[in-house]
Amino acid sequence: MVERGYFSLGRVGGVSLRAHVLTILGALFFTGFRFEPGAWLGFFLLVLLHEVGHALVVRRYGLQVSSIDLHAFGGVCHWSGQATSWQRAVIAWGGVMAQALLLVVTTGIVAIVGSPHSAFVAQIVYVFTATNLWLIVLNLAPIPPLDGGTVLRHAVGMSDETYYNLARWSGILILVVINISVTRNIIGYVVGRACIPYAVLCDWISPHAFSLIFP
16 A cells, blocks of 8 residues: 555564655666666665664664655654654764664675675675765765754754755755766765775775775
8 A cells, every 4th residue: 555655565663664656766866777676675775774773773762663764865764752962863873873884794794705796796785885885974964854964953953944944955955966077076085085994994804805895
């Protein structure tokens, strides 16, 4: 059954999981509209894990998670309860922390097992590492509606009205900006700098791990 464009994926631990019918557009966008089924699946799982990261922190604080919704622009973890500004900030970081854990685990597996032999699995690994790292850096930006923007919101005591007005327009602006070649190059440079500690981590796990993921 489809309700307001969302169809149910089931319930896990009492939490409703839903995906919008246009979710695939997000995967197509981040894969450059190429036919890469493994990358599409990887992107879907990455977004789901990100929202689960939020949900786990919410429950850690004894709050209630009602649902996790996936859509073309990412996902949303719907929760309720009384939380301090600090707790809300930590909850906002929960998604990025889950992504970082996936990045480390995937790197470790590749270091032990070696490069994937099938294109499908290679696409998933690329999303779990390179795309994942790119999205982590992007999400850290203190711009609503990104997680970094949520942290900024609670750090400076931004009003709900101001936050949602900024989120409404900046979300569209981000989509436009990341499709301009100049800004994409700037983002690529920032991600490249962020790769330095990641490369050091890879080298610590295995001298060949980084080259296996980024041949």
